[in-house]
Amino acid sequence: MAIDFQQVYQKIKEIGSMVKERQRDIQLRQVLARKLLGDYATDLDGLRYKVGRALEADPNLRCALPVDEPLDFHAAPPELPVSAVLIAADGSQINPDRHMQVQYGLINVGALVYIHNSGQAPLVSTLSELLFDTDLLTSDGRPLNESMVALRRDKQERQRLFDLAGVVDPGQGPIVTFTDGPLELWGERDGDNAAEFEKKLAEYLNVLRDLCRLGITTAGYVDKPSSDLVARLLEIAIAGPDDLQALRRYHPLLGVSDRWLYGEKGRSLLPPGERSAVFAIQTRSEKYYNGSLALHFFYLNVGTKQQPWPVRVEIPAWVARDPAKLGLLHAVLLSQCRLMGSNPYPYLLHRAHETAVVTLQERQQLEQMLMLELRRQDAELDDGSYKQAAKDLPGRSSY
16 A cells, blocks of 8 residues: 555544635635725726835735736637638657666657648647757756756747748738747746756747747647736735735735636636736746736636636737737637637647657657667666666556
8 A cells, every 4th residue: 555544534634624714714815806806907007006116025026917908807809810820839858867777858849730711630740859968968067857858848849839930821821829838938047057047048038039020929828827916916906015025925815816816606707708908927037028028918718607717828028019919819719729618728739739748658669769779889878777677577556
């Protein structure tokens, strides 16, 4: 038995006994949050001023920042254009494993190009990058870890969008590109891996600039978001001077998510298919994402009246400031989600994920091919770890 259930049973009972009390507390905060959203819906200048004050106390503040639409604004989707080009990309990775006999990594990016209303099937492609030897090291000689491989994968996904967009016939319609996950690139800004993050971030930002130069609509799609960007803005709205000085400990709406705020069952702020106001993201990353690259987002209800499903769509400023591009993206994402029926998610992203996933059989085949070539070249191979050997013993059903 892997888990001693007797040991954890008491903790489970404690959790159960606290559920009702915790739920009551959250419901009170939710009521307050909905009231505050209505009270401050049109006070955009006042909210921007308070965020500026809060930044003086906490330069790392992360929250929503109003642009020019009320907090409770919602917009129906425009009609899809007669023609448009949709490009989606998603990636997977194999991380270097020191326990294996041969050290390698892999970044696999799947992408689809679909011409709306063309009657043609999407064009599917895969870009596979094998990492070996010095590829497994950062510029200062440190071994790549999982987060650094993911950093490279994120950059490759956006690069793939640009590469494919560059060969599309402009006469086929406006181009919309999107990936799964935030537009903002995450990584270690401080510590041992800071230099590697800065390098990859610079490359990533250059790709975004290239997309902007071509006038391409691009976005990051976040399914089931857990963020509280708008809720945090409402907290700041009611914060007094003393609260601002202790902002990191000030959370009167603790547990209230934006997803609940815009998608409360029975009284969703967003009717099915409609988007919220567009917000800027107040973040410490704004020194990188500035000008036309400044980060923005909106929530989009891709669900139904009975089952609201708000998702967060992150966009750069050049899309947020262009009503035509914003409306096109809104219509495209909604149309894509409806193709998936009762599990709304952009169809092309779903297909891109299926294309990018590396199966266990493919991984084993790749390892065999790599080891055969190394042996053919009389390369000296290391031994796998004894820990891995024990895991690989016949009869093992878990790791």
